[in-house]
Amino acid sequence: MELFVSCSRKTAPILAEELKGLCIENISESAAGVRFDADLATAYKVILWSRTASRVLMTVAKFKADNQQALYEGIREIDWTEHLDYRKSIAVDFTSTRSALSHTQFGAQRVKDAVVDQFKKDVGDRLMVNTNRPDVRINVHVQNDEAVASIDLSGDSLHKRGYRLEGGVAPLRENLAAAILLRAGWPEIARTGGPLIDPMCGSGTFVIEGALMAANIAPGLLRNYFGFVGWKGHDKSLWAGMVGDASRLAEEGKKRLPPIVGSDHHPRAVEHAKANVTRAGMTGYVKIEHREMAKARPPMKAKMPGLVAVNPPYGERIGESEELAALYKELGSVLSKRFRRYKVALITGHPEVAKNIGLGKRKASTLFNGPIECKLYRYEVD
Ligand SMILES: C[S@@+](CC[C@H](N)C(=O)[O-])C[C@H]1O[C@@H](n2cnc3c(N)ncnc32)[C@H](O)[C@@H]1O
Known part of the structure; x- marks a missing residue:
């Protein structure tokens, strides 16, 4: 075919x-x-x-x-x-x-x-x-x-994994979050034991996708609807065999996860992210904390520098761009003080405001979160 x-x-x-x-x-x-x-x-x-x-x-x-x-x-x-x-x-x-x-x-x-x-x-x-x-x-x-x-054959978009019932404000599509993590080299970082941190995690998409990826858990395992199920050519036993193999790998993979932490200052986001982590079967493997971004720091258990993946808020109200500029400045300062030798992947709908982060040389690419044009910036903190 x-x-x-x-x-x-x-x-x-x-x-x-x-x-x-x-x-x-x-x-x-x-x-x-x-x-x-x-x-x-x-x-x-x-x-x-x-x-x-x-x-x-x-x-x-x-x-x-x-x-x-x-x-x-x-x-x-x-x-x-x-x-x-x-x-x-x-x-x-x-x-x-x-x-x-x-x-x-x-x-x-x-x-x-x-x-x-x-x-x-x-x-x-x-x-x-x-x-x-x-x-x-x-x-x-x-x-x-x-x-x-x-x-x-997918029936519904595959970004709908099944774990995210609680979306929160401007959530990233799961398959876009996964693409960003792949581009940022997260699988290699995870293999060396480096942690994954999202200090503005919203519904927890980066940390959940990062955990599924590092544990080699098939993203389709959590879904209960596919387009092939009602199709005449569907081979039930072939599919069941593949799901069985993936389920066995998933149990193994969880044992070798590095520290993965998401935090957010909004209590509702924290609540949603925790519920999503539970539905993804990642309780105990992905930590969600209620914390200001300014207080973010590497996890105690981190043995190596890792990856910070972050999607700061989109400001839509007039007057918000000054607040956003201050937020990016603060993020840049937190990263350069406490996350030395970390890689950073930042996706934003506000490229002009992102300059305030001041982390020096960056790699830039254009992506779309649904219809919203965004920039992905990648930095390495000195
Ligand atoms: C665009 S959303 C992130 C969405 C997330 N990537 C997802 O997929 O759900 C930005 C998040 O940053 C959080 N945030 C904004 N300012 C913050 C701060 N100073 N400290 C911690 N979190 C903050 C907001 O509460 C919001 O959840």
């Missing part, structure tokens, strides 16, 4: 690197994700193990679709009975770029009509529609009037 794996904008190179680490070869990168040929076991591996992927789409057909009729006919020609039966529910995601078919809602409606009509005619029954948790999610993307119809 041909797979397209999507990810957060600008993270395709990190996703490609991650997938190479899962022994996947011949990956071609584009702006929105990566494409490669795979068997079913490889598709399951990506869904269970990728920390940076958003969705895993299995190509079903490609055809020209420069008008509504061509779209309808192209979808009708696919034998959908190979993929689903009439007792199932479907949902359709439709996107388009640089194409005559630009109305996404209308496009989705035509695709749905074509699939439903095929079942009515050939099977004599109606499919149901469930936009929230369908048995099978169909994805159609049209680019330059060429349509690619796929089955969304």
Whole structure:
């Protein structure tokens, strides 16, 4: 099968690197994700193990679709009975770029009509529609009037791991947090015993993702919904075997975790982060503390310098940028005084205010937290 794996904008190179680490070869990168040929076991591996992927789409057909009729006919020609039966529910995601078919809602409606009509005619029954948790999610993307119809094997975006019910203010997407940690070299730092600290942890995304990564726990283990479950091609025993293997590795991995600490000055954030840590099965491995960033320091048990990963607040109110400037200045001063030889990964929606951190040379890259354009800055504290 041909797979397209999507990810957060600008993270395709990190996703490609991650997938190479899962022994996947011949990956071609584009702006929105990566494409490669795979068997079913490889598709399951990506869904269970990728920390940076958003969705895993299995190509079903490609055809020209420069008008509504061509779209309808192209979808009708696919034998959908190979993929689903009439007792199932479907949902359709439709996107388009640089194409005559630009109305996404209308496009989705035509695709749905074509699939439903095929079942009515050939099977004599109606499919149901469930936009929230369908048995099978169909994805159609049209680019330059060429349509690619796929089955969304992930079903829902893979950044929804299942541990974060409590989001808090402006949480980072889990797969973006994981991409930042990979880019910052967290797996190597963790292997040497260096700690991970987030002194403004909000709902705890960095520290939880960091713990799952360092313990080699598959991020998909906590999810209870996947797009392949209602798909006819699903191989239950293959999936169950892979989940069983990943569960055994998870128990082993927790034993070798370095110190991982998140803190926040907001009592509600602390409460949310603690609840998320518990749901992630990381109680006792990830510490969450109620503390001002100004009081942050390396954990007592730290044997080596580690990584500070931080996502300071986004100021949206007028007059807030002065407060933010002072906050960044303070963060810079805390890091240079107490975190010598640590690496720092800072993601911000306020690049101009971030200059106040004053930590010297930095590496910069652009990332997107959902629709918000952000900068990732990486420093090494002298
Ligand atoms: C953008 S949010 C972090 C979101 C987090 N990365 C997540 O995924 O949930 C910024 C956090 O910084 C915290 N914060 C702001 N000023 C702080 C300070 N002086 N000391 C400690 N925490 C602070 C806020 O309470 C908020 O939870």
